[in-house]
Amino acid sequence: MIRIPALLPEEHVYSCFVRGRFLSAQMHLSDKEFFSMNQLPYHWLRSQVPLCGNMNAVLELMSVSLEQQFKLRLLHTPFAPWLLSLPNDLKPSDLTESNVRNNMEESPFNVDKRWKFCPHCLAEDRTTFGVSYWRSFHQLPGVLICEKHKVALHSHAELRYLAFKLPHHFLNGSEELVVDADWQHRWQPFIYRLSRHLQANPEWGRDVSNYIKRQLQIEGVIKSTHRPLFNNLFKSMREDVGMACLAGLFTRFARNNGRMPNILWLTLSGRSQNKGIRHPLYWLAILFWLRDELPELRFLREDR
Numbered sequence: 050m051i052r053i054p055a056l057l058p059e060e061h062v063y064s065c066f067v068r069g070r071f072l073s074a075q076m077h078l079s080d081k082e083f084f085s086m087n088q089l090p091y092h093w094l095r096s097q098v099p100l101c102g103n104m105n106a107v108l109e110l111m112s113v114s115l116e117q118q119f120k121l122r123l124l125h126t127p128f129a130p131w132l133l134s135l136p137n138d139l140k141p142s143d144l145t146e147s148n149v150r151n152n153m154e155e156s157p158f159n160v161d162k163r164w165k166f167c168p169h170c171l172a173e174d175r176t177t178f179g180v181s182y183w184r185s186f187h188q189l190p191g192v193l194i195c196e197k198h199k200v201a202l203h204s205h206a207e208l209r210y211l212a213f214k215l216p217h218h219f220l221n222g223s224e225e226l227v228v229d230a231d232w233q234h235r236w237q238p239f240i241y242r243l244s245r246h247l248q249a250n251p252e253w254g255r256d257v258s259n260y261i262k263r264q265l266q267i268e269g270v271i272k273s274t275h276r277p278l279f280n281n282l283f284k285s286m287r288e289d290v291g292m293a294c295l296a297g298l299f300t301r302f303a304r305n306n307g308r309m310p311n312i313l314w315l316t317l318s319g320r321s322q323n324k325g326i327r328h329p330l331y332w333l334a335i336l337f338w339l340r341d342e343l344p345e346l347r348f349l350r351e352d353r
Protein backbone atom coordinates (compact mmCIF):
# COMPACT_ATOMS: atom_id res chain seq x y z
CA MET A 50 0.00 0.00 0.00
CA ILE A 51 0.99 3.61 -0.52
CA ARG A 52 2.64 5.38 2.40
CA ILE A 53 1.43 8.97 2.68
CA PRO A 54 3.93 11.45 4.18
CA ALA A 55 2.96 14.16 6.68
CA LEU A 56 1.32 17.17 5.10
CA LEU A 57 3.42 20.31 4.80
CA PRO A 58 2.01 23.75 5.72
CA GLU A 59 -1.09 24.49 3.61
CA GLU A 60 -0.25 21.62 1.30
CA HIS A 61 -3.11 20.41 -0.89
CA VAL A 62 -4.19 16.85 -0.07
CA TYR A 63 -3.53 15.73 -3.64
CA SER A 64 0.00 17.16 -3.50
CA CYS A 65 0.73 14.96 -0.50
CA PHE A 66 -0.86 12.04 -2.33
CA VAL A 67 1.47 12.66 -5.29
CA ARG A 68 4.49 12.76 -2.99
CA GLY A 69 3.29 9.55 -1.36
CA ARG A 70 3.34 7.81 -4.70
CA PHE A 71 6.96 8.94 -5.26
CA LEU A 72 8.04 7.93 -1.77
CA SER A 73 6.33 4.54 -2.02
CA ALA A 74 8.19 3.85 -5.27
CA GLN A 75 4.96 3.33 -7.21
CA MET A 76 5.82 5.56 -10.16
CA HIS A 77 6.65 2.59 -12.38
CA LEU A 78 3.02 1.45 -12.31
CA SER A 79 0.54 2.81 -14.82
CA ASP A 80 -1.90 5.28 -13.25
CA LYS A 81 -4.70 2.72 -13.52
CA GLU A 82 -2.60 0.04 -11.80
CA PHE A 83 -1.58 2.52 -9.13
CA PHE A 84 -5.18 3.42 -8.25
CA SER A 85 -6.30 -0.18 -8.37
CA MET A 86 -3.43 -1.40 -6.18
CA ASN A 87 -4.35 1.19 -3.54
CA GLN A 88 -8.06 0.38 -3.83
CA LEU A 89 -8.96 3.87 -4.96
CA PRO A 90 -11.37 4.92 -7.71
CA TYR A 91 -9.33 5.92 -10.76
CA HIS A 92 -9.67 9.65 -11.25
CA TRP A 93 -8.14 12.88 -12.49
CA LEU A 94 -6.70 15.05 -9.75
CA ARG A 95 -8.53 18.36 -10.01
CA SER A 96 -7.52 21.39 -7.99
CA GLN A 97 -10.89 22.85 -7.01
CA VAL A 98 -13.18 19.91 -6.29
CA PRO A 99 -12.89 19.21 -2.56
CA LEU A 100 -16.30 17.54 -2.21
CA CYS A 101 -16.53 14.38 -4.22
CA GLY A 102 -16.21 10.63 -3.80
CA ASN A 103 -12.70 10.70 -5.24
CA MET A 104 -11.41 13.20 -2.71
CA ASN A 105 -13.22 11.28 0.03
CA ALA A 106 -11.44 8.07 -0.96
CA VAL A 107 -8.03 9.74 -0.73
CA LEU A 108 -8.94 11.31 2.64
CA GLU A 109 -10.00 7.89 3.93
CA LEU A 110 -6.64 6.56 2.87
CA MET A 111 -4.92 9.31 4.87
CA SER A 112 -6.95 8.99 8.05
CA VAL A 113 -9.54 6.65 9.50
CA SER A 114 -11.05 9.28 11.77
CA LEU A 115 -13.92 11.33 10.33
CA GLU A 116 -12.94 14.31 12.45
CA GLN A 117 -9.40 14.16 11.11
CA GLN A 118 -10.67 13.81 7.54
CA PHE A 119 -12.71 16.98 8.08
CA LYS A 120 -9.62 18.82 9.32
CA LEU A 121 -7.60 17.67 6.32
CA ARG A 122 -10.33 18.83 3.95
CA LEU A 123 -10.69 22.15 5.78
CA LEU A 124 -7.00 22.98 6.06
CA HIS A 125 -5.54 21.18 3.04
CA THR A 126 -8.03 21.64 0.19
CA PRO A 127 -9.87 24.73 -1.12
CA PHE A 128 -12.94 23.55 0.81
CA ALA A 129 -13.48 26.55 3.14
CA PRO A 130 -15.75 28.56 0.76
CA TRP A 131 -18.06 25.54 0.49
CA LEU A 132 -19.03 26.20 4.10
CA LEU A 133 -21.06 29.15 2.76
CA SER A 134 -23.43 26.49 1.42
CA LEU A 135 -23.66 24.50 4.64
CA PRO A 136 -27.22 23.15 4.93
CA ASN A 137 -28.98 23.86 8.24
CA ASP A 138 -29.26 20.22 9.18
CA LEU A 139 -25.57 19.38 8.67
CA LYS A 140 -22.56 19.81 10.88
CA PRO A 141 -19.55 21.23 8.97
CA SER A 142 -17.84 17.85 9.24
CA ASP A 143 -20.87 16.17 7.63
CA LEU A 144 -20.49 18.21 4.46
CA THR A 145 -18.63 15.63 2.38
CA GLU A 146 -20.53 15.52 -0.94
CA SER A 147 -21.78 18.24 -3.25
CA ASN A 148 -24.15 15.77 -4.95
CA VAL A 149 -23.29 17.23 -8.32
CA ARG A 150 -22.02 14.89 -11.00
CA ASN A 151 -18.24 14.90 -11.00
CA ASN A 152 -17.77 15.85 -14.61
CA MET A 153 -20.49 18.54 -14.47
CA GLU A 154 -19.44 20.30 -11.33
CA GLU A 155 -17.04 22.83 -12.76
CA SER A 156 -18.54 23.69 -16.14
CA PRO A 157 -20.74 26.65 -15.04
CA PHE A 158 -17.71 28.47 -13.66
CA ASN A 159 -15.33 30.49 -15.72
CA VAL A 160 -12.44 30.83 -13.26
CA ASP A 161 -9.09 29.29 -14.17
CA LYS A 162 -9.30 25.74 -12.83
CA ARG A 163 -5.71 24.73 -13.46
CA TRP A 164 -3.22 23.93 -10.72
CA LYS A 165 -1.19 27.02 -9.80
CA PHE A 166 1.99 27.78 -7.92
CA CYS A 167 4.06 30.75 -6.78
CA PRO A 168 7.70 30.60 -7.92
CA HIS A 169 8.83 32.35 -4.71
CA CYS A 170 6.97 29.91 -2.45
CA LEU A 171 8.43 27.09 -4.54
CA ALA A 172 12.00 28.31 -3.98
CA GLU A 173 11.39 28.82 -0.25
CA ASP A 174 9.73 25.43 0.15
CA ARG A 175 12.63 23.68 -1.56
CA THR A 176 15.05 25.40 0.81
CA THR A 177 12.95 24.78 3.93
CA PHE A 178 11.45 21.36 3.24
CA GLY A 179 13.60 20.00 0.44
CA VAL A 180 10.59 19.60 -1.87
CA SER A 181 8.21 21.74 -3.87
CA TYR A 182 4.52 21.18 -3.31
CA TRP A 183 1.07 22.43 -4.31
CA ARG A 184 -0.49 24.86 -1.86
CA SER A 185 -4.23 24.64 -1.23
CA PHE A 186 -4.79 28.42 -0.96
CA HIS A 187 -3.35 28.98 -4.42
CA GLN A 188 -6.14 26.77 -5.78
CA LEU A 189 -9.04 28.84 -4.35
CA PRO A 190 -11.47 30.05 -7.03
CA GLY A 191 -10.22 33.23 -8.69
CA VAL A 192 -6.88 33.32 -6.87
CA LEU A 193 -4.21 34.65 -9.24
CA ILE A 194 -1.70 36.31 -6.91
CA CYS A 195 0.34 34.86 -4.04
CA GLU A 196 -0.93 36.28 -0.76
CA LYS A 197 2.54 36.25 0.78
CA HIS A 198 4.75 37.38 -2.10
CA LYS A 199 2.20 39.53 -3.98
CA VAL A 200 3.33 38.16 -7.34
CA ALA A 201 1.25 36.53 -10.07
CA LEU A 202 0.94 32.76 -9.77
CA HIS A 203 2.13 30.48 -12.54
CA SER A 204 0.40 27.64 -14.34
CA HIS A 205 0.80 25.54 -17.46
CA ALA A 206 -1.44 24.16 -20.21
CA GLU A 207 -0.86 20.64 -18.86
CA LEU A 208 -2.10 21.56 -15.41
CA ARG A 209 -5.83 21.15 -15.91
CA TYR A 210 -5.24 17.87 -14.10
CA LEU A 211 -2.31 16.92 -11.93
CA ALA A 212 -0.40 14.13 -13.64
CA PHE A 213 1.60 13.16 -10.55
CA LYS A 214 4.01 16.05 -10.89
CA LEU A 215 5.15 18.65 -8.37
CA PRO A 216 5.48 22.38 -9.14
CA HIS A 217 9.24 22.37 -9.83
CA HIS A 218 8.54 20.19 -12.84
CA PHE A 219 6.85 23.21 -14.43
CA LEU A 220 9.33 25.88 -13.40
CA ASN A 221 10.74 26.12 -16.90
CA GLY A 222 8.02 26.76 -19.41
CA SER A 223 5.27 27.77 -17.03
CA GLU A 224 3.18 30.82 -17.80
CA GLU A 225 2.65 33.73 -15.47
CA LEU A 226 -1.05 34.37 -14.99
CA VAL A 227 -2.35 37.66 -16.34
CA VAL A 228 -4.06 39.83 -13.77
CA ASP A 229 -5.33 42.83 -15.70
CA ALA A 230 -8.87 43.55 -14.51
CA ASP A 231 -9.59 45.74 -11.50
CA TRP A 232 -12.03 43.24 -10.04
CA GLN A 233 -9.35 40.53 -10.12
CA HIS A 234 -7.09 42.63 -7.91
CA ARG A 235 -9.95 43.33 -5.50
CA TRP A 236 -10.92 39.64 -5.48
CA GLN A 237 -7.53 38.52 -4.11
CA PRO A 238 -7.70 39.86 -0.52
CA PHE A 239 -11.44 39.08 -0.49
CA ILE A 240 -11.12 35.37 -1.28
CA TYR A 241 -8.05 34.80 0.89
CA ARG A 242 -9.47 36.55 3.96
CA LEU A 243 -12.94 35.09 3.64
CA SER A 244 -11.53 31.58 3.26
CA ARG A 245 -9.29 32.01 6.28
CA HIS A 246 -12.26 33.30 8.27
CA LEU A 247 -14.30 30.23 7.33
CA GLN A 248 -11.42 27.92 8.20
CA ALA A 249 -11.33 29.45 11.66
CA ASN A 250 -15.15 29.62 11.99
CA PRO A 251 -16.66 26.72 10.05
CA GLU A 252 -20.20 27.53 11.24
CA TRP A 253 -20.08 31.16 10.11
CA GLY A 254 -21.53 30.38 6.69
CA ARG A 255 -24.85 29.23 8.12
CA ASP A 256 -26.23 32.73 8.57
CA VAL A 257 -24.88 34.32 5.44
CA SER A 258 -28.19 34.24 3.60
CA ASN A 259 -29.81 36.10 6.52
CA TYR A 260 -27.10 38.76 6.49
CA ILE A 261 -27.61 39.26 2.78
CA LYS A 262 -31.43 39.36 3.00
CA ARG A 263 -31.32 41.88 5.83
CA GLN A 264 -28.91 44.08 3.86
CA LEU A 265 -31.09 43.90 0.75
CA GLN A 266 -34.29 44.39 2.77
CA ILE A 267 -35.82 41.16 1.60
CA GLU A 268 -38.36 40.14 4.19
CA GLY A 269 -39.97 36.82 4.98
CA VAL A 270 -40.03 33.69 2.91
CA ILE A 271 -39.05 34.37 -0.69
CA LYS A 272 -41.96 33.83 -3.07
CA SER A 273 -42.35 34.20 -6.80
CA THR A 274 -43.94 37.62 -6.17
CA HIS A 275 -40.48 38.78 -5.07
CA ARG A 276 -39.18 38.30 -8.58
CA PRO A 277 -39.43 41.98 -9.71
CA LEU A 278 -37.58 43.04 -6.56
CA PHE A 279 -34.84 40.51 -7.33
CA ASN A 280 -34.62 41.72 -10.91
CA ASN A 281 -34.00 45.26 -9.69
CA LEU A 282 -31.48 44.13 -7.11
CA PHE A 283 -29.58 42.06 -9.61
CA LYS A 284 -29.49 45.00 -12.00
CA SER A 285 -27.73 46.96 -9.24
CA MET A 286 -25.38 44.08 -8.56
CA ARG A 287 -24.45 43.82 -12.25
CA GLU A 288 -23.76 47.54 -12.42
CA ASP A 289 -21.71 47.56 -9.23
CA VAL A 290 -19.50 44.51 -9.75
CA GLY A 291 -19.39 44.91 -13.53
CA MET A 292 -19.93 42.48 -16.36
CA ALA A 293 -16.20 41.71 -16.55
CA CYS A 294 -16.40 40.27 -13.04
CA LEU A 295 -19.53 38.21 -13.69
CA ALA A 296 -18.07 36.94 -16.96
CA GLY A 297 -14.85 36.07 -15.14
CA LEU A 298 -16.79 33.99 -12.64
CA PHE A 299 -19.69 32.45 -14.56
CA THR A 300 -19.61 30.77 -17.93
CA ARG A 301 -23.09 31.95 -18.86
CA PHE A 302 -22.08 35.59 -18.53
CA ALA A 303 -18.91 34.98 -20.49
CA ARG A 304 -20.84 33.50 -23.41
CA ASN A 305 -22.68 36.79 -23.83
CA ASN A 306 -25.63 35.22 -25.63
CA GLY A 307 -28.29 36.96 -23.57
CA ARG A 308 -29.07 34.02 -21.29
CA MET A 309 -27.82 35.39 -18.02
CA PRO A 310 -29.19 33.95 -14.80
CA ASN A 311 -30.19 36.14 -11.87
CA ILE A 312 -27.50 35.09 -9.41
CA LEU A 313 -29.37 36.58 -6.46
CA TRP A 314 -32.58 34.74 -7.23
CA LEU A 315 -30.83 31.43 -7.91
CA THR A 316 -28.87 31.61 -4.69
CA LEU A 317 -31.32 33.12 -2.21
CA SER A 318 -34.72 31.85 -3.34
CA GLY A 319 -33.91 28.17 -2.96
CA ARG A 320 -36.04 27.75 -6.07
CA SER A 321 -33.84 26.05 -8.59
CA GLN A 322 -33.69 22.67 -10.19
CA ASN A 323 -30.21 22.15 -8.88
CA LYS A 324 -30.43 19.30 -6.36
CA GLY A 325 -26.86 19.47 -5.12
CA ILE A 326 -25.14 21.85 -2.76
CA ARG A 327 -24.95 25.37 -4.18
CA HIS A 328 -21.45 26.03 -5.51
CA PRO A 329 -19.69 28.65 -3.34
CA LEU A 330 -19.03 30.97 -6.29
CA TYR A 331 -22.67 32.07 -6.15
CA TRP A 332 -22.35 33.12 -2.53
CA LEU A 333 -18.91 34.55 -3.13
CA ALA A 334 -20.14 36.76 -5.99
CA ILE A 335 -22.90 38.21 -3.77
CA LEU A 336 -20.59 38.73 -0.80
CA PHE A 337 -18.01 40.33 -3.10
CA TRP A 338 -20.71 42.79 -4.18
CA LEU A 339 -21.67 43.59 -0.58
CA ARG A 340 -18.19 43.37 0.93
CA ASP A 341 -18.04 47.04 1.90
CA GLU A 342 -21.53 47.16 3.36
CA LEU A 343 -22.18 44.04 5.38
CA PRO A 344 -21.20 44.55 9.04
CA GLU A 345 -20.48 40.81 9.28
CA LEU A 346 -17.72 41.26 6.66
CA ARG A 347 -15.91 43.84 8.73
CA PHE A 348 -12.98 41.46 9.08
CA LEU A 349 -12.33 41.85 5.35
CA ARG A 350 -11.78 45.57 5.76
CA GLU A 351 -9.49 45.51 8.76
CA ASP A 352 -5.85 46.23 8.06
CA ARG A 353 -3.59 43.41 8.97
Ligand SMILES: [Zn+2]
Pocket residue numbers: 167168169170171195196197198199
Ligand atom coordinates in the same frame (compact mmCIF):
# COMPACT_ATOMS: atom_id res chain seq x y z
ZN1 LIG B 1 4.42 32.96 -2.76
